[in-house]
């Protein structure tokens with residue numbers, strides 16, 4: 605029996621969700637299974653390829669809903685979970701008891717742990733460390749911007765590697781370890797340990813670059829690093845550099861997309877009032893109320909820049925100081 609697990613790629617919670625789902629499935633659904641992992645990324649255009657849903661069961665975790673009959677399990681906690689009202693209606697009518705959605709959860713990992721426990725008798729105690737850190741990382745529950753940027757805890761080093769490493773086999777190799785080993789032990793694995801020093805150096809360089817490139821006005825930071833190979837930078841650096849900010853809007857670029865990242869400062873003394881998922885949805889993106897993103901095709905850099913300008917203006921206009 606082959607179970608294909610689609611997860612939000614380049615995301616700590618996405619990888620942890622895939623790991624926890626696999627452990628849950630093996631312990632509570634059936635033992636004799638082989639898991640095959642496929643990362644999904646937000647991009648301009650179609651997100652899913654029906655022909656990729658080739659497992660005996662196909663699961664999506666921490667990513668948008670698909671109404672394909674081949675998808676048999678789904679867990680998500682993003683506010684923007686449905687690509688269309690038709691998809692939302694399709695989910696509402698689902699009676700399988702295998703598709704679950706709750707945007708109130710800090711991480712999809714903790715959501716899977718709770719559903720597994722309450723509905724399927726799963727014992728989540730052995731994965732308590734994973735669940736706790738998925739909530740901290742995905743819910744931005746760090747005590748300060750400094751602690752979010754300093755990379756002390758093993759989970760933060762793993763997050764940095766998951767977000768920055770381009771080779772798709774890296775996260776797939778890590779997933780089976782995440783729900784079975786302590787996070788500190790995963791750092792010691794040669795395929796992880798070997799990539800950390802250059803990534804830490806790149807992280808420190810990115811702080812210097814963002815210091816030069818970011819500008820804060822009316823509580824809103826704007827920066828453009830599309831000319832640099834920096835996708836996967838730590839998203840808390842802007843708030844570390846501008847502690848009084850409320851929002852940030854950043855433009856970055858990779859081989860297949862130009863990304864507009866829209867976030868709010870988790871340590872701001874002023875409450876953000878704008879729902880950023882809604883703002884991003886207007887441009888075809890999505891996310892959570894306090895952090896979202898929009899992906900443009902790599903040839904649409906001008907449209908991305910225009911969107912970022914409009915969003916910055918909207919956010920600045922909403923801030924009264």
Ligand SMILES: [Mn+2]
Nearest residue numbers: 617666712742
């Ligand atoms: Mn998540």
